Amino acid sequence: MSQPTAPSSPSRGRVVVAVLAVLAAAVLAGVSPADAVQGELVRIMYVHVPAAWLAYLAFVVTLVGSVGYLVTRRFVFDRLAEASAEVGVYFTGLAIALGMIWAKPTWGVWWTWDARLTLTAIMFFVYLGYLALRRATAEPAVRARRAAVLGILGVVQIPLVHFSVVWWRTLHQPPTLIKPDKPSIEGTMLMALLAGIAAFTVVYGLLVARRMELARLEADLAAAEASLDRPVAGSAVTAPELGEAR
Amino acid sequence: MRRYAKFLVGAGILVAVLGVLIVNLNDNLVYFQTPTEVVERPAGDARLRLGGQVVPDSVERTATETSFLVTDGRVAVPVRHVGAPPDLFQPGIGVVVEGSWDGETFRSDTMLVKHDENYSPEDPERPFTSP
Numbered sequence: 001m002s003q004p005t006a007p008s009s010p011s012r013g014r015v016v017v018a019v020l021a022v023l024a025a026a027v028l029a030g031v032s033p034a035d036a037v038q039g040e041l042v043r044i045m046y047v048h049v050p051a052a053w054l055a056y057l058a059f060v061v062t063l064v065g066s067v068g069y070l071v072t073r074r075f076v077f078d079r080l081a082e083a084s085a086e087v088g089v090y091f092t093g094l095a096i097a098l099g100m101i102w103a104k105p106t107w108g109v110w111w112t113w114d115a116r117l118t119l120t121a122i123m124f125f126v127y128l129g130y131l132a133l134r135r136a137t138a139e140p141a142v143r144a145r146r147a148a149v150l151g152i153l154g155v156v157q158i159p160l161v162h163f164s165v166v167w168w169r170t171l172h173q174p175p176t177l178i179k180p181d182k183p184s185i186e187g188t189m190l191m192a193l194l195a196g197i198a199a200f201t202v203v204y205g206l207l208v209a210r211r212m213e214l215a216r217l218e219a220d221l222a223a224a225e226a227s228l229d230r231p232v233a234g235s236a237v238t239a240p241e242l243g244e245a246r
Numbered sequence: 247m248r249r250y251a252k253f254l255v256g257a258g259i260l261v262a263v264l265g266v267l268i269v270n271l272n273d274n275l276v277y278f279q280t281p282t283e284v285v286e287r288p289a290g291d292a293r294l295r296l297g298g299q300v301v302p303d304s305v306e307r308t309a310t311e312t313s314f315l316v317t318d319g320r321v322a323v324p325v326r327h328v329g330a331p332p333d334l335f336q337p338g339i340g341v342v343v344e345g346s347w348d349g350e351t352f353r354s355d356t357m358l359v360k361h362d363e364n365y366s367p368e369d370p371e372r373p374f375t376s377p
Contacts, residue, residue: 033367037334042365107358108332114277149253153260168275169297171342173363185365 014209018202025199028192035189044102046192049177050200051095052120056158058088058204059127066151069144075219076212078144081151083211085130087204092124107171115164116172123157130154140219278342281321284352295344296323296352297360302337316341316352327354334359 025046035042065081068074099117100110111117130150137143165174176193177183183190268275278297279287301315301322312331315322325343335341340362343354 036366036368037336037339037361039368045365106332106334106361108334109358112277112358115275149256153257156261156264164275168277170277171358171360173361176363176365184363186367189365189367 014206018199018206021195021199021202025192025195028188028195032188032192033186038106041102041105042189044098046196048095048098048102049193050196051091051098053197054091054200054204055088055095055123056162057201058084058091058208059123059155059158061208062088062127062130062151063155066148069148070152073141075140075144076216078140078147079212079215079219080208081147082134082215083208085127085151086211087207089124089127089131091200091204092120092127096120096124112171114170114172115168116161116170119157119161119164123154123161126154126157140222280318281316281323282318284323285321289347291346293344293346295342296325296354297340297342298323299340300335300337305337316343323352324350325352325354327357329355329357331357332359334361 029043029046032043032046034040061084062081065077065079065084068077069081099120103112104110130147133150134143134147137146162175162178164170165172166179176185185193278295281296281298284294284296296316298316298318301317304313304315304322306313310328312327312335314325314327314337316325317323326348327343327345331341335357340360342358342360343352344356344358345352345354347353
């Protein structure tokens, strides 16, 4: 059992960097031009695309943590996989919500069952299942092993989600950035989009670091509680007083 | 070793199921049909989704209907849409209309706008009304 250690606070420098990155991205998203077709609605892209990108990144990091745990059996990898999956589920949900807000005024509907939207929803629920699996298993080593298997299998969905718009005919438009041709977006708008992606990624890094720290403290707490002096079973039973019977 | 064997079997089953699903669902994964496809495959009265670009200069609006041609660059299909089109609807933009054939005309009651993946500032020479 490792000796419990005090929680470390996040370095002030990292928080300052995150705040500056978010502010810079917000300014760029505000000053970039309106789109020829969509007008001001295009600005939703500067948060929707970064959120979707982080979903991909987070689940790839969960894959790395899962493989790392199975190879080394060190719990720090399990904590990385768990923290990244939790943050990833949050950003997947955010990408879906922002996408719906973007879809209603542009496409005309909040939601439709095209391949991209359907596969994204499935990915969201599979990783919710990953988090549920973790809560359903109490023993740390068993939990880490089962979660690692799902953390590895789940990553198959990322190429399915990303290339669904290329492989099948969908309502969702194909990728603007990650595709064989050069990005089909004007320079200032590209800057705003990349700044958004960078800012979201910095925030993701902070969240994962904090969540890993919390997971370590939880593990220490569980270990400390397990080793406490507990009343022995049966100690509440008192010997019967039989009186003066002879 | 048994653990890895079990893992491989599980992974194999998952991949097989995914493969079967994707191959069998391929037709359903296609969200809409192109004008060329709907002209080649007679659908009778069945409802279907038709997608393509709105031919510029083909749009005619009345109080309750919008008529226009939808093309994939080869074939143009006349569409009569009942109801208000989405705000972004305009000549030249991509649309997906849902409905069925009414003679030679495709009669639509649901229209979605399919914008493309290209983003550029408003053209100063082309007046643009914000949606």
